[in-house]
Amino acid sequence: xxxxxxxxxxxxxxxxxxxxxxxxxxxxxxxxxxxxxxxxxxxxxxxxxxxxxxxxxxxxxxxxxxxxxxxxxxxxxxxxxxxxxxxxxxxxxxxxxxxxxxxxxxxxxxxxxxxxxxxxxxxxxxxxxxxxxxxxxxxxxxxxxxxxxxxxxxxxxxxxxxxxxxxxxxxxxxxxxxxxxxxxxxxxxxxxxxxxxxxxxxxxxxxxxxxxxxxxxxxxxxxxxxxxxxxxxxxxxxxxxxxxxxxxxxxxxxxxxxxxxxxxxxxxxxxxxxxxxxxxxxxxxxxxxxxxxxxxxxxxxxxxxxxxxxxxxxxxxxxxxxxxxxxx
Ligand code: HEM
Ligand SMILES: *[C@@H]1O[C@H](CO)[C@@H](O)[C@H](O)[C@H]1NC(C)=O
Ligand SMILES: *[C@@H]1O[C@H](CO)[C@@H](O)[C@H](O)[C@H]1NC(C)=O
Ligand SMILES: *[C@@H]1O[C@H](CO)[C@@H](O)[C@H](O)[C@H]1NC(C)=O
Ligand SMILES: *[C@@H]1O[C@H](CO)[C@@H](O)[C@H](O)[C@H]1NC(C)=O
Numbered sequence: 001x002x003x004x005x006x007x008x009x010x011x012x013x014x015x016x017x018x019x020x021x022x023x024x025x026x027x028x029x030x031x032x033x034x035x036x037x038x039x040x041x042x043x044x045x046x047x048x049x050x051x052x053x054x055x056x057x058x059x060x061x062x063x064x065x066x067x068x069x070x071x072x073x074x075x076x077x078x079x080x081x082x083x084x085x086x087x088x089x090x091x092x093x094x095x096x097x098x099x100x101x102x103x104x105x106x107x108x109x110x111x112x113x114x115x116x117x118x119x120x121x122x123x124x125x126x127x128x129x130x131x132x133x134x135x136x137x138x139x140x141x142x143x144x145x146x147x148x149x150x151x152x153x154x155x156x157x158x159x160x161x162x163x164x165x166x167x168x169x170x171x172x173x174x175x176x177x178x179x180x181x182x183x184x185x186x187x188x189x190x191x192x193x194x195x196x197x198x199x200x201x202x203x204x205x206x207x208x209x210x211x212x213x214x215x216x217x218x219x220x221x222x223x224x225x226x227x228x229x230x231x232x233x234x235x236x237x238x239x240x241x242x243x244x245x246x247x248x249x250x251x252x253x254x255x256x257x258x259x260x261x262x263x264x265x266x267x268x269x270x271x272x273x274x275x276x277x278x279x280x281x282x283x284x285x286x287x288x289x290x291x292x293x294x295x296x297x298x299x300x301x302x303x304x305x306x307x308x309x310x311x312x313x314x315x316x317x318x319x320x321x322x323x324x325x326x327x328x
Contacts, residue, residue: 029311035129035151040121043151047133050113055141064256065248067138068201069105074135075198075309076104077128079185080164082313084156085127090325091159098161100168103205107325109134114324127324128153132310139302142201144258147303150310154318157327171208171273172217175282178275185312187305193279193288194305197298199251200262204272206243212274214240225281227269234272251276263292 036043054060055067077087080095087095088110095101110130117125129151136149169181175189182192213235216223222231237247253270254261262276266289271277279285292298319328 029314030316031150031152031311031314033148033150036121036125040117040124042120043117043125043129044133044149046116046120047113047130048137050116051109051134051137052141054109054112055138064142064201065203066105066109067141068198068203070109070131070134070138071142071198072202073104073106073110074131074306075195076101076164076168077131078309078312079169080167081156081158082315083128083132083153083310084313084315084318085131085153085321085324086156086159087164088127088131088324089159089327093161094159095161095164096159098164098168100165100170101161102207106134110324114321118322123320123322126151126153126320127155128314130324135306139258139306142256142258144201145299145303147306150307152314152316154315155321155324155327156315156318169275171204171275172211173275173278175278175285178278185309187308187312189285190288191305191308193285194292194298194301195309196276196279197260197262197292197302199276200260201256201258202251203248204251205245206238206247206249207245209234209249209272210238210240210243213238216274223274225269225277230270260293260295260298263289263298267293 051067051070055064057063073087074083076095077083077085080086087101087104088107089095091097096104096107110127113130113134114125114127117130132149132151132153136147140146167184169178173181178192179189182188187195212223212226213231214220214222234249237249249272250256251265251272252261253265253268265271266277266280269277269280271280280289292301322328
């Protein structure tokens with residue numbers, strides 16, 4: 001009985017969300033599930049083994065923080081000129097040198113997976129696909145629900161910090177700005193809200209929050225909509241002008257695991273970034289935030305949205321890098 005009621009409620013929720021135009025998985029853009037099934041059967045398993053070995057290494061207390069890092073890496077790859085591993089390229093003006101990418105992590109995990117794959121299937125598995133698989137493995141490691149990841153992306157040959165800076169969203173953005181930013185990648189407002197759920201396992205450093213704390217929208221003041229207890233707590237962690245780059249601030253005040261805690265954090269007005277709290281404060285997105293506090297719904301929608309993000313700007317022709325840090 002209970003489970004029936006639950007199933008029924010989920011069904012209603014799913015119908016309700018469909019009316020929000022949450023996009024079903026409509027196709028491959030030339031990508032495929034199980035892409036390396038015949039060309040390199042162990043591809044996905046190797047990425048997973050290398051990633052999990054990193055997160056669970058007893059010698060490194062940061063552990064699962066690197067899982068969150070890999071998930072962010074996939075967003076920063078796809079959102080800048082498409083999912084083409086341009087974020088991995090080294091160079092004096094490469095994307096990874098951009099200010100928005102200051103705290104990006106996970107490059108060594110991708111290198112290690114690539115090295116292992118080059119030894120078993122040389123020249124077959126792209127760096128862009130490795131990032132996409134690793135992001136899924138990160139979600140699983142954080143106790144989120146798995147989803148299938150398409151493969152077949154080729155690696156890009158251009159990487160420019162200025163392009164990362166121009167295309168990635170800022171934590172100071174409003175819903176209108178975020179929606180326009182995601183629309184430029186073919187992603188909907190709903191997909192933006194669902195993908196922001198990644199912040200359930202995220203942490204920030206002080207530079208990302210000091211504007212909201214000390215100079216909100218250029219006013220020289222704290223964001224007046226931020227509850228004063230939260231403002232006091234964050235100011236203690238990030239004192240004006242003297243912040244410490246090793247301090248990290250969770251974006252989900254309730255739990256680190258990959259769950260609905262992020263959306264519940266927004267409901268209690270504890271969102272850390274303007275770009276997070278606005279999703280609840282804006283009437284256009286608040287209904288979806290409320291729906292996404294249903295865990296089954298959130299997990300299912302998140303997997304779908306990640307598949308859509310994984311198709312942004314993909315290149316179907318081009319090279320498969322031998323070393324993810326340099327073009328061939
Ligand atoms: C909606 C617009 C978004 C904005 C404005 C935004 C901004 C940020 C910022 C400023 C940080 C903290 C950086 C730092 O100070 O260390 C962060 C962390 C993070 N973001 Fe986002 N983000 C957005 C969407 C996304 C999406 C779509 C994903 C993944 C699909 C994502 C995944 C993450 C993760 C996992 C972290 C934590 C990284 C870590 O703990 O090392 N974000 N984001
Ligand atoms: C895990 O990966 C991170 C990010 O690439 C790296 O800094 C760290 O040294 C790795 N930890 C282990 C134990 O390999
Ligand atoms: C900042 O100010 C501009 C112009 O006054 C306004 O359009 C924008 O919505 C404001 N941003 C926030 C986060 O309130
Ligand atoms: C920065 O913060 C870390 C961890 O919170 C602490 O161990 C370290 O002593 C701090 N450094 C300075 C210069 O305050
Ligand atoms: C994931 O679940 C396991 C088992 O319940 C738990 O021990 C672990 O702390 C959870 N991890 C996270 C990141 O929540």
